[in-house]
Amino acid sequence: MSMDVDKEIAGIKAKMESLPGAENKLTMVVLSGDMDKLLAAMIMATGAAAMGMKVVLFFTFWATAALRDPAKRVTGKNLISKMFGMMLPKGRNKLKLSQMHMAGMGASMMKGLMKKKNVASLDQLFEVAGQLAVKIYICEMSMDLMGFKKEEMIDYPELEICGVATMLAHAKESSVQFFI
Amino acid sequence: MAEYTVVKTLDYKGLACPMPIVKISQVIGSVAVGEVLEVLTTDPGSLSDFPAWAKTTGQAILETKQEPGLIRIFVKRQK
Secondary structure, eight states, X not given: OHHHHHHHHHHHHXXXXXXXXXXXXXXXXXXXXXXHHHHHHHHHHHHHHHTTOEEEEEEOGGGGGGGBOTTOXXXXXXXXXXXXXXXXXXXXXXXXXXXXXXXXXXXXXHHHHHHHTTOOOHHHHHHHHHHTTOEEEEEHHHHHHHTOOGGGBOXXXXXXXXXXXXXXXXXXXXXXXXXX | OOOXXXXXXXXXXXXXXXXXXXXXXXXXXXXXXXXXXXXXXXXXXXXHHHHHHHHHHTOEEEEEEEETTEEEEEEEOOO
């Protein structure tokens, strides 16, 4: 009799663990390449990691440009890829504000204000995210579309390229999912 | 309020969200279970963030003291 109960409990436990949203995890899709939105995403990501959650970020479309390392050069790109490369921001410190950008004046003002108010910069937030083992995936298709190569991306401890299924598998397990 | 001894004081003055929470999460594991840390912060968001962090991570906030221009939070490692 007690054997049956134990078995039953084990079965329920296994079922519970495979239920969607059972894991203490945040999966966030970061699509926007705007400075303010990436700041919000990184604050939530590091905050969630501090709360003891596993954190997975999936950078897609315009956000992929924010992961470029301005110091890295790659060769062998075709004309369209070169154009994308030139027109999109080269890294997280070249992003625009989604509002009040004013040809860069708004963004510099915001950076100055953040420094004055001791708000962590994107550089600091990425460093902390790395320390807290926040995982960053880059959408393979976006990189391919814009002609970005893995070699021009930032050095980050947990950086990987993946497709939509990887993101969805994480999202399904996560108790929290965000889209920025 | 029961008596307790602070083993370490952490100076997070001037830091803005989310850094006070990030920092405490990195430090809490370095003290023993049952020990108490004192956090100094000037971030008003910490007043609600520390209890929220403690609730989620299973730690305890023993006391919060508000002084002019300074907030003191006493955090006990529970697990």
